[in-house]
Amino acid sequence: AQSVAQPEDQVNVAEGNPLTVKCTYSVSGNPYLFWYVQYPNRGLQFLLKYITGDNLVKGSYGFEAEFNKSQTSFHLKKPSALVSDSALYFCAVRDSGTGFQKLVFGTGTRLLVSP
Amino acid sequence: NAGVTQTPKFQVLKTGQSMTLQCAQDMNHEYMSWYRQDPGMGLRLIHYSVGAGITDQGEVPNGYNVSRSTTEDFPLRLLSAAPSQTSVYFCASSPLTSRFSEQYFGPGTRLTVT
Numbered sequence: 282a283q284s285v286a287q288p289e290d291q292v293n294v295a296e297g298n299p300l301t302v303k304c305t306y307s308v309s310g311n312p313y314l315f316w317y318v319q320y321p322n323r324g325l326q327f328l329l330k331y332i333t334g335d336n337l338v339k340g341s342y343g344f345e346a347e348f349n350k351s352q353t354s355f356h357l358k359k360p361s362a363l364v365s366d367s368a369l370y371f372c373a374v375r376d377s378g379t380g381f382q383k384l385v386f387g388t389g390t391r392l393l394v395s396p
Numbered sequence: 397n398a399g400v401t402q403t404p405k406f407q408v409l410k411t412g413q414s415m416t417l418q419c420a421q422d423m424n425h426e427y428m429s430w431y432r433q434d435p436g437m438g439l440r441l442i443h444y445s446v447g448a449g450i451t452d453q454g455e456v457p458n459g460y461n462v463s464r465s466t467t468e469d470f471p472l473r474l475l476s477a478a479p480s481q482t483s484v485y486f487c488a489s490s491p492l493t494s495r496f497s498e499q500y501f502g503p504g505t506r507l508t509v510t
Contacts, residue, residue: 290436313496315498317501322504323503323504324400324486324501324502324503324504325439325486325488325501326501327498327499327500330496330498332496371438371439383429383441383444383454384441384499386431386438386439386440387438388436388437388438389438
């Protein structure tokens, strides 16, 4: 069965500094990996995904993520954080062997960017 | 194009009451799903559907029923509400034609059961 771990409940970073939100996964086949962001009282918004190919994936709002197969990780990064990036971030995985679009989500990491 | 819509936004129920959470999408997506979000637990899949007339259970289906009579609508029914069903509920959809597509989420329904 597939699973996702987000080891940090909260990440604190100062505005202008680089940020990293960690995610590790476990699947039996090849992983399809996703990052979503949730702003207060809103639904989840898609940020980026890794399907195959280049290990560095670029997404919305200046975010990128690096796929590392040997470490089974898919960390979310941004070179320079903004206060408006403060939100709840979810990593999700789907096993390529599953027939449908079922996603397994991590528990979420709250990002707090201070001015 | 409204995307995924959910009603109501907020609901308070008494234990034992029943209600239906509505979800609709106008993107002609075959796949639709319901999640619940609880603090520290992320999103957990309740039920999903791959097309009209086809539904299946997710990770936490007990206490919930679904049906899919049209491509657009996927209502979630609570038969006899319990305090443990206090949560935020999200509906999501995606096309089945692409195996790699992300899911599109609705704005959520915040349910409190007293």
